[in-house]
Amino acid sequence: IKVKKGHQPLEGRHVLITAGPTWEAIDPVRYIANRSSGKQGFAIAAAAAALGAKVSLVAGPVALKTPKGVDRIDVESAADMSQAVKDAMPADVAIMVAAVADWRPKEYRDEKMKKRGSAPPALVLTENPDILTNVGASDKRPTLVVGFAAETEDVLENAKRKRKRKAADWIIANDVSGDVMGGDENRVHIVSDEGVESLEQMPKIEVAMALLERIADKLTMPEA
Ligand code: CTP
Ligand code: CA
Secondary structure, eight states: OOOOTTOOTTTTOEEEEEESBOOEEEETTEEEOOOOOSHHHHHHHHHHHHTTOEEEEEEOSOOOOOOTTEEEEEOOSHHHHHHHHHHHOOOSEEEEOOBOOSEEESSOOSSOOOOTTSOOOOOOEEEOOOHHHHHHHSTTOOSEEEEEEEESSSHHHHHHHHHHHTTOSEEEEEEOSSSOTTSSEEOEEEEETTEEEEOOOEEHHHHHHHHHHHHHHHHHSOOO
């Protein structure tokens, strides 16, 4: 990533990022997953480090290299991710980009489930902790709490509702109805209390840079 020499607006700041999917184990050989590649979250971590931040990147299972200058903590499940985020606090900024599984199997089977010629098993699911909401409600709440909203319909309306419901400062809405998941480009809308700023479709690393520059501005802005 190219940044202007000496341009380190996030120097001295700790930025905590989640990225990638989570895997929710059913038994020792099976799990529930989703299509998140982790690319947008890793790009955000790379951009934050390039702008001078100390970066903690809590990553679900992804096939990506650790960006330069980033402290990476690998996790598998939503429960592990939730714990790793708590352990990495406090932070000045939290950017929750992970596609956290909403549900996990209620029971984990210690042995591989067998067909045994009987009816297919019913998967009973239970809800995972909401990491973004918990960070926003934490007594160590970061100055700026940013969530992502992956939507396939009513993108902006859903994002605005999510911002309120999750007590996030900003929600980055992205329309995942196309080939965004796994792709190298993204089109996002920044939803804040000041309204909506829509960015052009661009490479995920450029989305990351645009976002981190705005975050740096926000942190240095004198309190209104
Ligand atoms: N998120 C989280 N923990 C969860 C679920 C979501 O931290 N258990 C975070 C995501 O990282 C993202 C934001 O919440 O920053 C929104 O995720 P999304 O899946 O869009 O929202 P949900 O509240 O799970 O709602 P739904 O999937 O029903 O649209
Ligand atoms: Ca969800």
